[in-house]
Amino acid sequence: MRLIIAEKPSLARAIADALPGSPRKQDGAIAVGDTTVTWCLGHLLEQAPPDAYDPALKQWRLDTLPILPSRWKLTPRARARGQLAVIRGLLKSAREVVHAGDPDREGQLLVQEVIEHLSWKGAVSRLLVSDLNRPAVQRALARLEDNARYQPLYRAAESRSRADWLYGINLTRAWTLTGRQAGHNGVLSVGRVQTPVLGLVVRRDAEIRDFTPHPFFVLWADLAVEHGTLRAWWAPGEQQPLDDQGRLLAREPAAALAERLPGAEGRLVKLDTQNKRQAAPLPYSLSALQVDAARRYGLSAQGVLDTCQALYERHQLITYPRSDCRYLPEEHFAAARASLEGACRADDTLRQWLAGADFTRRSRAWNDKQVGAHHALAPTGRPMDPSRLSATEANVFRLIARNVLAQFYPPLSTREVKAEFRILDEAFRARGQEILEAGWKPLFTTRDEAPPLPTLTEGEACRVSAAGVEDRETRPPEPFNDASLIKAMMNIARYVEDSAVRRTLREHDGLGTEATRAGIIETLVERGYLVRKSKALRATRLGSALIASLPEAASRPERTALWEQRLSAIAEEGADPAPFLGDLISDLRGLLASADAGRLREALATSRGEEPAAVGRAPAKRRGATSRRRSGASTGTGRGTRRAGRKRGSS
Template sequence: MKKLIIAEKPSVAGNIAEATGGGKRENGYIEGDHYIITWVFGHLLQLYDAVDYDEKMAGSWKMENFPFIPKDFMYKIKTENENRKKTDEGARRQLDTIKKLMDRDDVGEIVSATDWDREGQIIADEIFKYIKTDKKINRLLLNEWTRDEVSAGLDNLKPNTEMESLSDAGFGRQTADWLIGINLTSVATVKYANMGYDALLNVGRVLMPTLKIIYDRDMEIEKFESSKYYKVLLTLENEKGETFEGTFYRPVETGETEDSDDGESSDGKTKRSEKFTDKEEADKILEALTGEKVRVTEKDVDTKRENPPYLFNLSNLQGYITGRYNGWTADKVLKVAQDLYEKKYITYPRTASSVLDESLKDKARKVLATVGKGTPFESELKFKDTKRIFDSSKVESHSAIMPTYVLPQKLSEEERQVYEAVKNRFLAQFLPQAVSEETRLEIKPREEIIQKSEIMDSEDVIIVRGKVQKVEGFRQAEKIQSKDTVLPDVEKGEILTVKDGKVSEVVKKPPKHHTEKTLLKVMETCGKSVDPEQEEDSEEMMMSILSGFSIGTPATRAETIKKLKIAGYITTKNRSLRCTNMGKMMVETFPVRELFDLDYTGRLEKTLADIERGKFKRSEFMSFIKGFVADSVEKIKGDKTFGGTVKIPEDAHVVGKCPECGNPVVETEKAFGCSNWRNGCGFTVWKDDKYIQSFGKKVTPKMVELLLENGKVGFNGLISKKGNRFSAYFIYEKGEDGRYHWRMEFI
């Protein structure tokens, strides 16, 4: 008897076939002596559309048909992306192939070999629900598709029934998102279309809190009040003529040094600050010290030993690549990493773990010997068995991402960038610690200078900090360059000269807009105990991630960011993510406020994680979701405030009054639009108007001002299609279709 293996993709099926002795490639499968290997390509099945359950849901959406909650959830062959009424013929053919293979008399056992996560589990389980069989179903659980791992995995199959909790979590996520998406998107779109919003309002369990994170940062920047202070920077010279820079500090009251670089003297008592609010005072101190002799009164040298950053999980890998290279998105990083995984070069990328399971020690030793060979630091590589690398208690389902022993033969530039990142982070774990000496000098002016200046006292000091890298260690792997100041050799008691200096103005800047890198970090923990600007995860954050309290999963976060862009809720400028006006309106006025509550969303995601661990029942989760959907639909139906009123920013460029409603028309990045858009006014003149551009002209602020003031605007030097020049008035008027169109009158 033969075993039928169902892989998630044709490429994975090829890896399994190679590991099991090969076979003859047929239409939709590969057949060998002992195994038949077929495949899917993602989900071949999908949940019924609402109309499949009830014909009254056909055509346009009607408010009275919602909430729509099926008693049982049914599956059908997936439809085409472009035409949801048409069945995907490729999916139908492959399902027919799988059914024929499952029904063959010489097939005695079925092996599910899809990806080892929620989504991978239900991709195959959907098929087993759709195509009934009484044959034994086992599960192949692998983190990589190398020959050794496939062979070992096939010798240690698990009954698919043991994956019930993982399956429940996957189906729970799928049906919950269907209920929320179908009901809330439909009802919101219908409700607010009646209030003048001609757009699909995409509402989702993961979309809304992610949008809120971006919105909150935008508002933080918008409300930020800039401030400035001055500091005195002094150039110091030792007897050898070597120069370096120090900063002047003075005593302050306790509590005033919150943003200070130093704030405390070596005696741990005196609080000091480098900040001057009065530039004139700072100038006087600079003048008093320039050319004078000062003495080094304290020298503290602290040896720092630094461990390498943890191994990559998916979010950290996405953040590393998008932060290091231009043109990358989180979604693109995942796709490239998935390709490398299927080519057997790296382990499973959709992981939240930053350490390896303890069972992988021998494998890691083998990989180290392979990928470390020929590196410039090969002689320094040494296998380590430490909890920073191997700790089963900090692994949930999948270990951190690492290379396999299969060395790539040929990689595209994008594949090389991701592979090198994974490889170098792995090698860094087995290099020595980085060792540096951090020096702090405390330097005091002579007493006669203090007395002469009349604005200094004996507690005033000049503080210098510097760093010397003694051992590069793991920094060699990722070529991490230190930005710290390197100091010359200076001893306590040495006399220095203040050569010159400057008073530097420091302007306190607002926080930066979120990038995909920082957004992914916040999504990992719903913003709990994490600074999104930090480069690497702490152990505390690692455990927080593994608790499941998050927005989405490693596999879905990149897709969520992509969907927000498609929905028109956010836009990208350089690497920055920003809310659009529609996105701001959703956060500020959409009535189902729970969807924007990060804590609420985190609890939902943690519940799914607890279902996966067998700690919570899927039936209880679904009962809650159905109640939430029903309540939310009623909130939307009864809402009368969506959109709200508009507050025009003080720096907005107003070009005139709206001909529709009389409110100000303001300039934005792409258009001149009515500020009353939230209440349904759609008057807009687009800057890239193709009609105006066809005559060799541009839409400018002055042009729109004249248009709104006079009802028309005149142009000289217009160019016709034949190249002739002429003059004409352009009139912008509303047509029978409710939209504005240009009309031309010759002068």
């Protein structure tokens, strides 16, 4: 019997459907001829807790840190034991095994750790499926590879998992125990990813709190020109009191000029006209969808992920949602019309959008070179029946379908005009935009970004009909919300100064992964480090105190970039993982040495922030107790206890 082990049930079903023969469902598997397809439920195994190495480590003590396993152990997840037993039984009858994890670092780890844990000694083939369409799966089945080729990828994923355990377990225990000395009776969880995310919010809140507004002034003039009227704005010269953004800091010069302007004549001295064409936004990755759905519908990142999981698993309306890719396989182009017509025919809004699509157009979205383990979110072709979906599910599905439909619309064509007038020897500027061809834009908004200017000719005369001064004030940065925090995690390179680190973070998709970003935010809320206030995410006093008590390096994203550089060398160049883990342990000793009860006590006493909701405080003690019972297993990665069926990635 050939045994194929898929990463998740949906992939197993797709593989079984692509095999010749009639599928026969079994307990935890599907048999098709001489092949049996079984599945994992996300990670079936997890890093063993410290007391699995030494029962004495069940008690949290500073003098036992750092905890450094000499021989690593994995343990079954509680809710995955049944499926693990199914795979163990099937392996006894197997003559060959096929690894069918997702074609990425974590997918390689997820299945291979099960195969090795269950002591399979035979050869293993590798099946790489990035597209669940039946023809694509059949092609993948026809080109199996030797799994040995992917050992470097496995070693990199294994090293990341061990490094996160070392980092999270040791620092969480150190800061929790130091916190007790400082008077805080609860777990203080530290993780490689969750803590820098918390740091982002804490620093943003401090910027807002410490912001000192200052007034500035703008002068406008309404101008009559040959073909109409427009409003232009004074561009004060360097001789005026300006801030670093060119804003006028004194009202008197503007007020004096405003008194002289009515009736004054001038001339258009500079006219810049540019025609621009803008392609439609690409189909969604999960994070891009979370950003848009939060802005449009006020959904949390976790809410969008849960909705996508329902659309994918229960309704089978969309492709795999936990994708970091915004491109589609080139072979999907030929079937796009049929799948979109099927998906859109039962919904009035989607039918209207479908009617305007030109399926002879081919956008840049169809690009195999940009498709990795997964492709962008797209409709499967099943009809969307709004009566069978919740309002949220229908709204999210329309967004996904819209962005794919937009690939078959013309570009947005605009004419952008910048005009500079000279009046009383002063410069006044105006700008406008004229839509020449709306293209895809009506699918997204009917609002123009800038009204058009009347037809202008360089050198023509103008006359001021009215003028006025507006008193304005600088504003602090906006607090983070789900959309902006997900976007910050996606574009974390903006928050670091080192150019090499910025480059690495851009190359590796920022902080966290598509599968973990929403969970990281929710974990920080559940642990009482963040609180939702209206739609904003604000740091609590506890969250602010934790960041203040940690070395700065632990609360910034640079560590993820440095890790990714080393992990990439392991995955792509076959580098030895031992030096990476050795350097981490040296770094860890330094971080542990910086744990200081006095510093933490002061931080707890002086930090400012929001109070967590009452419902968020009570479970914290239960989670802390659970963490201690499991010897830090849930806090070691900084993400809490994960449900079986979810791929773990960043912590």
